[in-house]
Amino acid sequence: MAESIILQERQYRHFRVTPRTPVIGGWIEDFHLGDLNDEAAVDLREALWHYGVLFARKQHLSFDAMKAVAWAFGDQLETHSYAPTMADQGHPEVVIIRKLQSEKAKTTTDIWHHDVTSRKHPNIMSILQADQVPFGADTMWSSMTSAYARLPDALKQLFLNIEIDHDTLYLMLRHDFGDASMSPDKIAALGEAHTHPAVIAHHATGKPCLFVGNGYVKRVHGYTAELSELILKIANEMPKIPELQVRHQWEAGDVAIWDNFATCHYGVSADIGDQLRLLHRVASWSDRVTPTAYRPDGDA
Amino acid sequence: MHVEKLTCALGAEISGIKLAEVGRNDDLAGEVNELLIKHKVLFFREQEISDAEHAAFARRFGELEDHPLASSADSEPGIIHIWKSPESPPERYENSWHTDAAWRERPPMGAVLRCVECPPVGGDTMWANMELAYEQLPDHIKEDIADLRARHSMEATFMAAKPADERLAMKERFPDPEHPVVRTHPVTGRKCLYTGGFITHFTNYHTAKRVRVGQDWHPGAANLLQYLISQSAIPEYQIRWRWTPGSVAVWDNRCTQHYAVMDYPPCIRRMNRATIIGDRPY
Helix, strand or coil: CCCCCCCCCCCCCCCCECCCCCCCCCEECCCHHHHHHHHHHHCCCCCCHHHHHEECCCCCHHHHHHHHHHHCCEEEEEECCCCCCHHHHHHEEEEEEEHHHHHCCCCCCCCCCCCCCCCCCCCEEEEEEEECCCCCCEEEEHHHHHHHHHHHHHHHHHCCCCEEEHHHHHHHHHHHHHHHHHHHHHHHHHEEHHHHHHHHCCCCCEEEEECCCCCCCECCCCCCCHHHHHHHHHHHHHHHHHEEEEEEECCCCCCCEECCCCEEEECCCCCHHHHHHHEEEEECCCCCCCCCCCCCCCCC | EEEEEEECCCCCCEEEECCCCCCCHHHHHHHHHHHHHHHHHHHHEECCCCCCHHHHHHHCCCCCCCCCCCEEECCCEHHHHHHHCCCCCCCCCCCCCECCCCCCCCCCEEEEEEECCCCCCCCCCEEEHHHHHHHHCCCHHHHCCCCEEEECCCCCCCCCCCCCHHHHHHHCCCCCCEEEEEECCCCCCEEEEECCCCCEECCCCCCCCCCCHHHHHHHHHHHHHHHHHHHHHHHEEEEEECCCCCCCEEEECCEEEEECCCCCCCCCEEEEEEEEECCCCC
């Protein structure tokens, strides 16, 4: 089946990538993402599919530059259903991730999840840039390509044969998320729900990825709640495996770019006192990219 | 000496200090001991020390013990080799969340691990703060586990793949001990969750209070055990350390668990460990 690939350093035409673990994550070296041209964009795509998540220090990109990176991966920029954005400065595509500990806001990022899996066309990627990042609030990513590869054969068969119902409402119901501006009624009215295969063929590499997550998941399609919960529990154990993970400690100006299909992520909550935590995110998608079921060779 | 906290949960990197010197200097050793109690795991880079200096530093915390299965340094009792290469048997004992040698009646209080050789990338080690894991448990769970005890077993883990006679002989040498699920730190008095990969089952779960019908016991007890074991997988309690040759980690084995990430085969990773004898958990 899938052979394991040990990540190595790779030299691209405009930058170099050094691995952070043998399985997931690479540092983009000697490059400012604000200088992205067509050639570098081709290489950046290739690098992202290879490393799953890319990091770069000291970028301090403008919102336009962040959007240019996102455009390299999809033909639509995400407009988020409920998160605050920079729309008042002319950037509705830039999501503000802002948290004051004193606000006691419930976060939904301290679970292993893929972004917006409740949509027919979930994000292909996101680019996240740190503006103010108090010590401790790290972010982690986990390789779902490797998660699938590590499943015992019997469980591969199980996940190859099921679909998952994703629903934004369940992000709130399962994780007690929301406030007055984001009530269950309002989220339900969005009608953001879609069923995707539990194992998808990556749109660019064709590799199988376990695509379940613990964010928007409602139910294993067509299963009773009891059985569904047991199966989801198995899937949700996978991202916790340290061998699949990379952990990033943020510095202001850092950029992370992640493959939203091949990886899931986790925002580590931390006691940051009265310090402001502020990051900005842009994501892209395409109506030509929708999760499709992986079919192993010889199974057709 | 410079101290840099590495995460909110645990761990600090100490620079401007030579461990060989700490081995010879009471004042420095006292300071490092205090830092260890405070941060639970300490890291040092670029420590070019001999096995003898490694052992002398570790002895500042207590006497050393060997491991019944791991090979030891010829010249230095107390220094064991955790060496992996493409020729090593495909054993997977370190990549599980565990506290060292909980299968002993008196598990080690700590260890000093030195990287001799490691791959350019991969083979990190992670630690989890089990005091924090205990503190953050819901009150009803704390109440439920307050008096619980559990069996830990070398026979069921390290020995599982060996022939039955060898396995049982080792069990004679190291009978499966019983430890409290909530352990009290002998120095600080703080409570921690004392679970980890050598645990097999609760020994006193089946009481009238907990078990009304059979399924409260099975799978009830196992579900609770799984829940407690899974606490170490919570990123908020963890630190992940990337090794370089010559770097050293010292940890308090009474209130932490660790996990050696096995993502580097077929590369070579050679670690030398001094293990410090501890006391009976209570």
